[in-house]
Amino acid sequence: MIATKELLEKYARLAVRTGINLQKGQKVIINAELACAEFARMCAKAAYEAGAAGVEMDWTDEESARLRYLNSTEEYLTTIPQWYVDKADYQDDQDFAYLYIDSDDPDAFAGVPAERIAMAQTARRKAIKRHGDNVSCNRVSWSIVALPTEKWAKKVFPGCTAEEAMDRLYDAIFKAVRLYEEDPVKAWEDHLAKLQERAKWLTEQKFDALRVTTGLGTDLTVGLADDHIWGLGGEERSNGAHQPFVANMPTEEVFTAPHNKKINGVVKSSMPLNYNGQLIDGMSFTFENGKVVDFDATLGKDVLSHLLDTDAGARSLGEVALVPCKSPIYESGIFFYNTLFDENASCHLALGSCYPTCIKNGAALTNEDVDALGGNDSAIHVDFMFGTDDLTVTGLRGDEEIPVFVKGNWA
Amino acid sequence: MIATKELLEKYARLAVRTGINLQKGQKVIINAELACAEFARMCAKAAYEAGAAGVEMDWTDEESARLRYLNSTEEYLTTIPQWYVDKADYQDDQDFAYLYIDSDDPDAFAGVPAERIAMAQTARRKAIKRHGDNVSCNRVSWSIVALPTEKWAKKVFPGCTAEEAMDRLYDAIFKAVRLYEEDPVKAWEDHLAKLQERAKWLTEQKFDALRVTTGLGTDLTVGLADDHIWGLGGEERSNGAHQPFVANMPTEEVFTAPHNKKINGVVKSSMPLNYNGQLIDGMSFTFENGKVVDFDATLGKDVLSHLLDTDAGARSLGEVALVPCKSPIYESGIFFYNTLFDENASCHLALGSCYPTCIKNGAALTNEDVDALGGNDSAIHVDFMFGTDDLTVTGLRGDEEIPVFVKGNWA
Numbered sequence: 001m002i003a004t005k006e007l008l009e010k011y012a013r014l015a016v017r018t019g020i021n022l023q024k025g026q027k028v029i030i031n032a033e034l035a036c037a038e039f040a041r042m043c044a045k046a047a048y049e050a051g052a053a054g055v056e057m058d059w060t061d062e063e064s065a066r067l068r069y070l071n072s073t074e075e076y077l078t079t080i081p082q083w084y085v086d087k088a089d090y091q092d093d094q095d096f097a098y099l100y101i102d103s104d105d106p107d108a109f110a111g112v113p114a115e116r117i118a119m120a121q122t123a124r125r126k127a128i129k130r131h132g133d134n135v136s137c138n139r140v141s142w143s144i145v146a147l148p149t150e151k152w153a154k155k156v157f158p159g160c161t162a163e164e165a166m167d168r169l170y171d172a173i174f175k176a177v178r179l180y181e182e183d184p185v186k187a188w189e190d191h192l193a194k195l196q197e198r199a200k201w202l203t204e205q206k207f208d209a210l211r212v213t214t215g216l217g218t219d220l221t222v223g224l225a226d227d228h229i230w231g232l233g234g235e236e237r238s239n240g241a242h243q244p245f246v247a248n249m250p251t252e253e254v255f256t257a258p259h260n261k262k263i264n265g266v267v268k269s270s271m272p273l274n275y276n277g278q279l280i281d282g283m284s285f286t287f288e289n290g291k292v293v294d295f296d297a298t299l300g301k302d303v304l305s306h307l308l309d310t311d312a313g314a315r316s317l318g319e320v321a322l323v324p325c326k327s328p329i330y331e332s333g334i335f336f337y338n339t340l341f342d343e344n345a346s347c348h349l350a351l352g353s354c355y356p357t358c359i360k361n362g363a364a365l366t367n368e369d370v371d372a373l374g375g376n377d378s379a380i381h382v383d384f385m386f387g388t389d390d391l392t393v394t395g396l397r398g399d400e401e402i403p404v405f406v407k408g409n410w411a
Numbered sequence: 412m413i414a415t416k417e418l419l420e421k422y423a424r425l426a427v428r429t430g431i432n433l434q435k436g437q438k439v440i441i442n443a444e445l446a447c448a449e450f451a452r453m454c455a456k457a458a459y460e461a462g463a464a465g466v467e468m469d470w471t472d473e474e475s476a477r478l479r480y481l482n483s484t485e486e487y488l489t490t491i492p493q494w495y496v497d498k499a500d501y502q503d504d505q506d507f508a509y510l511y512i513d514s515d516d517p518d519a520f521a522g523v524p525a526e527r528i529a530m531a532q533t534a535r536r537k538a539i540k541r542h543g544d545n546v547s548c549n550r551v552s553w554s555i556v557a558l559p560t561e562k563w564a565k566k567v568f569p570g571c572t573a574e575e576a577m578d579r580l581y582d583a584i585f586k587a588v589r590l591y592e593e594d595p596v597k598a599w600e601d602h603l604a605k606l607q608e609r610a611k612w613l614t615e616q617k618f619d620a621l622r623v624t625t626g627l628g629t630d631l632t633v634g635l636a637d638d639h640i641w642g643l644g645g646e647e648r649s650n651g652a653h654q655p656f657v658a659n660m661p662t663e664e665v666f667t668a669p670h671n672k673k674i675n676g677v678v679k680s681s682m683p684l685n686y687n688g689q690l691i692d693g694m695s696f697t698f699e700n701g702k703v704v705d706f707d708a709t710l711g712k713d714v715l716s717h718l719l720d721t722d723a724g725a726r727s728l729g730e731v732a733l734v735p736c737k738s739p740i741y742e743s744g745i746f747f748y749n750t751l752f753d754e755n756a757s758c759h760l761a762l763g764s765c766y767p768t769c770i771k772n773g774a775a776l777t778n779e780d781v782d783a784l785g786g787n788d789s790a791i792h793v794d795f796m797f798g799t800d801d802l803t804v805t806g807l808r809g810d811e812e813i814p815v816f817v818k819g820n821w822a
């Protein structure tokens with residue numbers, strides 16, 4: 001068995017130390033599926049050992065959620081009580097750290113009408129938009145780590161027994177988060193320093209736009225927001241507290257904010273996307289002046305359609321991220337059906353809101369100020385992958401064209 | 412295996428139909444330990460099939476709670492945020508029905524300092540006192556049903572393997588809730604009609620007090636509240652809605668409100684009490700004019716002490732309940748370490764608040780009005796058993812003495 005108690009406890013400590021970087025006296029929310037209860041409790045224990053004042057468990061259950069999506073009244077699905085909003089505000093204001101244990105079953109909501117999920121999710125996201133902004137602005141510390149469940153593992157390794165599939169998925173995850181290193185915390189520090197170098201170089205280039213092309217038919221010019229900054233998964237709190245945290249484990253990307261009025265051309269997805277337990281594949285988007293004017297998908301077009309209808313900002317881009325084919329996750333050859341991994345195997349874009357921290361002084365700006373600089377705002381932020389091993393990325397600055405990626409890797 | 416899918420689904424339907432008696436369009440909260448997830452989902456499904464507008468899962472986890480009790484700061488343990496209070500109020504005002512799936516591990520919090528649990532519970536109960544009152548006044552419909560977990564089953568049947576213990580506990584529970592009957596809903600209607608006859612007779616007696624004596628040394632005179640009514644576990648909503656529900660499954664008792672200034676004498680417990688995952692045994696209380704003036708316990712005296720310190724009302728009685736030794740639960744010979752069962756095997760009293768519905772028109776009265784009639788008010792309501800097979804209960808009315816129980820059974 002790959003997932004020994006020792007390794008799981010090591011993983012829990014890494015999530016608390018490097019992931020949310022829990023500060024002594026801080027409070028924590030641990031969000032987890034029931035199936036991940038044992039690991040969630042290990043994280044709670046690790047948090048207390050690191051000096052947490054208190055740990056709240058926020059349990060989710062895809063099976064109950066499926067029943068709710070299928071059977072509740074529309075009114076029930078779309079009514080977000082005020083206490084729910086107040087709870088999110090309270091936890092943010094009390095400086096809770098958020099640890100999300102991601103174990104999504106890629107088929108959890110297969111067959112559920114897409115509009116039922118969309119109406120519920122949109123109502124929820126709009127109601128707690130302030131919390132969403134606090135997360136994307138790093139006003140709170142947060143981290144997403146992954147844990148296999150049988151359903152997920154069997155989807156990734158369909159030819160294996162449940163036990164083999166779990167072992168292989170655990171192994172892939174443990175490798176991706178550097179858990180086999182003797183000192184994973186140190187390994188993460190080194191890794192983030194390398195990403196930081198890339199991000200620094202890109203920020204200094206002050207590109208106006210990136211042109212991306214692939215053999216699949218992508219030819220897109222992505223204007224970049226004014227005063228944009230390239231960031232990485234190792235983040236700093238924007239509230240002044242010195243608390244570097246790692247929002248995604250693993251993370252292999254550097255990313256910034258596109259200009260939401262300066263995106264033109266066509267982009268084709270290079271991998272399926274598991275969005276909220278429903279799969280979308282074969283996506284194609286045509287952009288004009290920053291907005292999606294046409295789109296298609298070979299699978300899950302209805303899901304995508306509802307996604308784009310969330311709000312005005314859902315039809316523009318909030319993130320462009322660069323990940324080379326030399327990423328260890330790409331090289332593993334595993335398709336994870338999980339964005340936390342798949343987005344770190346491939347260059348990607350995100351529909352919806354930008355991270356305001358990708359704009360100089362952005363966390364201190366209003367949504368309107370951010371928008372004026374080209375930073376996009378929306379209740380959603382949904383990554384999709386377009387990178388391939390024949391990808392070319394060219395930096396455009398005035399008349400200059402600077403090679404950034406050639407054949408899927410750094411030029 | 413006793414607990415087949417068919418029987419569990421039948422049980423879920425019984426809990427929804429007879430327990431909370433869900434009305435079409437009503438919303439439901441299902442409160443359950445993670446270990447009961449599968450049955451909780453069956454209940455959710457049964458609720459939707461019965462026309463629920465929506466079902467909310469309220470998951471609890473004793474292991475996480477134990478970590479919290481042991482490791483949180485005092486401030487964290489005792490701070491109840493406003494959103495938590497608002498949530499309870501919202502759910503009551505929206506007429507949610509409450510289905511509690513009880514699976515308490517009797518040793519869940521063994522070794523946790525009693526004052527840590529007490530401070531957390533007291534803060535919570537005081538904060539949501541309005542909700543507590545709504546429950547005890549039947550302004551909401553609610554029901555507690557039980558489900559075995561391995562820890563609980565092994566405590567009840569320590570000599571058995573986990574599997575045998577689970578089978579035996581399932582069997583005992585299924586018998587107690589009449590699940591093996593072809594039509595359990597009808598069996599419950601018949602059972603409740605019989606309890607209703609007893610309650611009616613007792614109410615008509617208009618006793619001033621009951622005198623209870625046992626060979627263990629109990630000799631207590633329990634004055635009854637003015638205008639008291641004897642009730643049973645099959646209840647009517649007090650908000651005018653016709654929705655008879657069964658608050659406890661099983662239920663074998665008839666009960667009423669003592670007069671909180673007219674209780675005198677000594678009572679000795681006849682069974683251990685599992686209170687919040689901590690055991691209390693060998694209890695003895697001395698009452699003067701309705702208040703505990705002395706108490707002792709051979710086990711868990713500190714737990715009991717904190718309980719009595721909750722508030723002023725915690726030192727008086729809110730319930731006197733009569734259960735004959737001929738109760739099928741008593742006759743099963745099983746000690747369940749769970750009040751839902753043990754209180755239905757034995758005459759019992761409850762420290763803390765009365766059910767205002769045990770006083771004529773009580774749900775419409777203020778707490779002050781109820782108190783003026785002798786009905787007790789507190790943030791707690793904790794049953795303890797004193798019934799034995801040599802119990803005598805005598806009704807006192809003026810100079811009259813009317814035998815009610817002789818040798819543990821109806822006279």
